[in-house]
Amino acid sequence: MDNVELDRLAGAEGVEPEPLEDFGEPEFHGDSGAFDARGDAETAEPADASGGTEEAGEFDDEEALPPINPDIKWFVIHTYSGYENKVKANIEKVIENRGMQEVILDIVVPMEEQIEIKDGRKKVTLRKVFPGYVLIKMLMTDETWYVVRNTRGVTGFVGPGSRPVPLSEEEVKAMGVEEFLPVVDYEIGDNVRVADGPLESFIGIVEDINMEKKKVRVLVSMFGRETPVELELVQIQKL
Numbered sequence: 001m002d003n004v005e006l007d008r009l010a011g012a013e014g015v016e017p018e019p020l021e022d023f024g025e026p027e028f029h030g031d032s033g034a035f036d037a038r039g040d041a042e043t044a045e046p047a048d049a050s051g052g053t054e055e056a057g058e059f060d061d062e063e064a065l066p067p068i069n070p071d072i073k074w075f076v077i078h079t080y081s082g083y084e085n086k087v088k089a090n091i092e093k094v095i096e097n098r099g100m101q102e103v104i105l106d107i108v109v110p111m112e113e114q115i116e117i118k119d120g121r122k123k124v125t126l127r128k129v130f131p132g133y134v135l136i137k138m139l140m141t142d143e144t145w146y147v148v149r150n151t152r153g154v155t156g157f158v159g160p161g162s163r164p165v166p167l168s169e170e171e172v173k174a175m176g177v178e179e180f181l182p183v184v185d186y187e188i189g190d191n192v193r194v195a196d197g198p199l200e201s202f203i204g205i206v207e208d209i210n211m212e213k214k215k216v217r218v219l220v221s222m223f224g225r226e227t228p229v230e231l232e233l234v235q236i237q238k239l
Contacts, residue, residue, distance in 0.1 A: 072105060072139045073166030076158040081132045083153035084109045088134060090151050103144050106137040110175055116183040120195035120237030133158070135175065140164055184209070184216075186238040192218060196235045203239070204229075 079087045088107045095104050110129040115122060138144050145164070148154060159165035167175070186192055186206055194202045204220035207228060214233050219226040 069139055072103075072137060074135055074137050074172050075140070075164050075166055077134050077136055077148060078155045078158055079132055079134055079153050080155065084128060084132070084134050087151055087153040090153065091136070091148060094147055094151070098147070100144070100147070103139040103141065104136065104148075108135040108137075110135060114183065117233050118185045120193075120234065122234045129175070135167075140166075184233055186236070191239045192236040193239055194218070194220070194231065194235060195237045197231065199229060199231075204236075206236075209233075 077087070088109055091104065091107050095101055110133075111126045112129050114125050114127055116125065117123075136148065138148070145157075149156065157164035188206050188209060190206050192204055192206055194200055194204065199220060202220045202222070204218040204226075206216060207219050208217040210216070215230050216233055216236060217228050217230050218236060220229050221227075
C-alpha cells in the first residue's frame with residue numbers, strides 16, 4: 001500500500017449501509033476453501049514460544065513471556081460506512097469468545113481531534129480519519145481471515161483481488177499521527193475581545209492567525225497606542 005492508497009483512504013466517503021445478514025459468530029472449517037494468506041507456501045510448524053526445549057519451570061517470569069511473532073502485521077479492512085465501531089466491537093467479542101488474543105492483537109478505528117473555537121470557548125470533537133476503514137493487527141491465517149471477513153459489517157480486506165496486503169512500518173506511523181485542526185469563528189481584520197489572561201476585556205483587531213502554532217496576534221490598544229500581542233486561539237472572542 002503506497003501513499004496514493006493512503007490518500008484514497010483518507011478521502012473515502014465509504015459505502016452506504018445496506019441491509020446486512022446477521023452472521024452471528026463465524027465458524028471456521030478447515031475444508032471450507034477459505035483464502036490462504038500464505039499462498040502456495042508449505043504450512044510451517046508452530047514455533048516454540050520459549051525459543052528452546054527447556055522445562056517451563058527453568059525460566060524466570062521475564063524469560064517465560066513469549067516473543068512477539070514477526071508475522072503479525074497491520075492490515076486494513078473495509079467496512080460499511082458508519083459500521084467501523086460496530087465492526088471493532090464484534091471482532092473483539094469473537095477474540096474473547098474463541099481465545100484468539102495471541103493471533104489478533106489490536107483493532108483500531110483511527111480518530112483525530114477537531115478543535116472548534118466559538119465565542120471564546122473551545123469544543124473538542126472526534127472524527128474518523130479514514131471513514132469506512134478499520135486497522136487490525138493480526139497473524140494472517142485461514143482461520144483469522146475467515147473470522148474477520150465474515151464479521152457483520154465487513155466488506156473485505158484492502159489489497160489486490162481481495163488478497164490482504166500488510167501495511168509497512170512507515171504507513172502505520174503515518175496513520176497513527178494525530179492532527180489537531182482548530183476551527184475559529186474570527187478572521188484577520190475582525191474586532192475581538194480578550195476573554196482570558198492578563199489582558200482580559202481589552203479590545204483589539206486580529207492581525208495574524210497561525211493555525212500551526214495555534215496562536216493569534218492581536219493589535220490591542222494600550223496606553224493610547226496599538227500594541228501587538230500574541231495570544232492563544234482560545235483567549236479571544238469575536239465582537
